[in-house]
Amino acid sequence: MAEVAEKSPVKVYPFMSKRLAAAVLSGLLLLGSLGSLAFQGLNLGLDFTGGTLVELGYSEPANLNAVRDVLAAEGFEDARVQFFGSEREVMIRLRADDDPQLGDRIVALMRDTSDGQISLRRSEFVGPAVGEELRDRGGLGMILALAVVMLYVALRFQYKFAFGAVAALIHDVIIVVGIFSLFQLNFDLTVLAAVLAVVGYSLNDSIVVADRIRENFRSVRRDDTLYIVDLSLTQTLGRTLVTSGTTILVLLSLLVFGGELIRMFSLALLIGVVVGTYSSIYVSANVLAQMNLTKQDMMQPEKKEVETEEDIPDWLKD
Numbered sequence: 001m002a003e004v005a006e007k008s009p010v011k012v013y014p015f016m017s018k019r020l021a022a023a024v025l026s027g028l029l030l031l032g033s034l035g036s037l038a039f040q041g042l043n044l045g046l047d048f049t050g051g052t053l054v055e056l057g058y059s060e061p062a063n064l065n066a067v068r069d070v071l072a073a074e075g076f077e078d079a080r081v082q083f084f085g086s087e088r089e090v091m092i093r094l095r096a097d098d099d100p101q102l103g104d105r106i107v108a109l110m111r112d113t114s115d116g117q118i119s120l121r122r123s124e125f126v127g128p129a130v131g132e133e134l135r136d137r138g139g140l141g142m143i144l145a146l147a148v149v150m151l152y153v154a155l156r157f158q159y160k161f162a163f164g165a166v167a168a169l170i171h172d173v174i175i176v177v178g179i180f181s182l183f184q185l186n187f188d189l190t191v192l193a194a195v196l197a198v199v200g201y202s203l204n205d206s207i208v209v210a211d212r213i214r215e216n217f218r219s220v221r222r223d224d225t226l227y228i229v230d231l232s233l234t235q236t237l238g239r240t241l242v243t244s245g246t247t248i249l250v251l252l253s254l255l256v257f258g259g260e261l262i263r264m265f266s267l268a269l270l271i272g273v274v275v276g277t278y279s280s281i282y283v284s285a286n287v288l289a290q291m292n293l294t295k296q297d298m299m300q301p302e303k304k305e306v307e308t309e310e311d312i313p314d315w316l317k318d
Contacts, residue, residue, distance in 0.1 A: 015233045015281055016226045016289055022282035026171060033178020042181050043080075045188030046126045051095040053124045054103050060116035061087040070109050080186070084260045089121070091260070099125075138192050145196070146170070149203055157210050160291045164284035165206040171283050172202045172275045179271055190265035198272030201247075205240060205280035212236050213288065223295045229285050244277040 046053055056062075064081050067090060071079040080093035092106065099105075103123025110118050146166055154162035176195055180187050212232040220228060251273065254266040 012227070012231050012234045013237070015230050015285070019282065019286045019289060022278075023286060026279075026283060029175050029178070030171065032182065033174050036178050036181040040181050040184065042177070042187045043184045045186050045191075046093055047189040048187075049095060050126055051093060052099070052102050053122070053126070054092040054094065054106050055084060055121040055123075056090045056092065056107065056110065057119045057121050058088045058090065058114070058116055059118075060114075062090045062114075064090070066113060067092070067110065070113050071106075074109060082260075142173070142196065142199070145199055149199075153207070153210070157214060158293075158297050160288055160293050160297065161210045161214075161284075163291065164287035165203060165210065167287050168206050168276075168279040168284040169199050169202050171279050172198055172272055175275050176268055176272045180268070185267070186264055188264065190262065191268045194265045194268035194272065197269060198276060201273060202276035202279060205243075205276055206284045208239065209233060209236055209280055209285060210288075213285070213293075217293075217295050217297075225289055225293050229289055229293075233281055233285060240277060240280065244273055247273050 062083075064083070067081050068079065071077075071081070071092070071094075076094055078095055082091055083089065084091040094102070103120045106123075107118055107120045146169060149169065150162045150166045153165045173195055176198055177187075179185075180191065185191075209232060212235055213229060216228045216232050216235075220231065222228070248270065251266050251270040254262060255270060258266055
């Protein structure tokens with residue numbers, strides 16, 4: 001990255017010189033995500049849709065295609081079949097009514113088509129009413145979180161910072177959800193919790209950058225918005241890379257070794273951290289540059305000096 005032609009004690013990277021390319025990239029990602037959500041929707045888990053969860057244990061590695069064929073032949077065309085932890089453990093998600101004997105029926109069907117031993121690990125039913133309640137409250141919680149964030153940033157900094165922070169949050173959430181829609185990954189309650197965590201992570205990064213921009217506007221003599229933004233991003237770059245890098249390492253460990261129960265949670269957080277790091281540089285700061293943030297916006301209102309008459313002792317008065 002070339003150095004900005006400016007005499008400065010620190011090496012300032014011209015992040016904002018790539019702002020138009022970043023805006024095009026963000027626009028394409030958002031359009032792709034919204035298009036996938038509009039035409040494909042989300043592959044909602046049983047937490048939202050309701051249905052039955054059956055977990056089977058095999059003595060030999062299972063053939064998922066054979067399991068799907070058996071289920072389709074029995075009328076379960078929309079069954080979701082996947083490994084759960086190892087190739088000898090299979091999880092089946094069925095959009096079926098509550099049937100206490102369904103797990104035993106599935107095991108009997110699979111034993112007819114397999115030479116190995118198959119055992120029923122668990123069979124659980126989740127009602128759709130629970131899913132609707134969780135979906136509605138989750139969406140309402142997301143909207144309230146964005147509104148409170150916007151109010152907080154506007155009061156602490158300036159209303160232009162609030163638009164930048166909220167734009168970055170919306171950008172991150174849409175892309176994370178859009179990727180899950182594009183690849184039809186299972187979207188369950190753990191993923192919803194991860195999306196809410198992404199909001200907090202992205203906000204934290206945006207606040208750090210905004211705080212440095214405000215301080216630089218007050219301390220640096222040069223009144224150039226793009227230079228101030230570049231300087232602030234350069235000063236916070238080390239902190240951003242260390243924080244994001246260590247977080248990504250932890251999430252990668254959880255994704256690989258954490259097991260099926262938290263795999264989608266780890267993946268959603270991993271995508272969110274990467275996108276959130278990008279957005280704190282090229283979305284929130286870009287919005288501030290486009291809204292023409294100036295030094296005057298950062299000036300504190302001057303306090304009116306109240307002129308008070310000096311008390312004159314009586315013996316000095318005429």
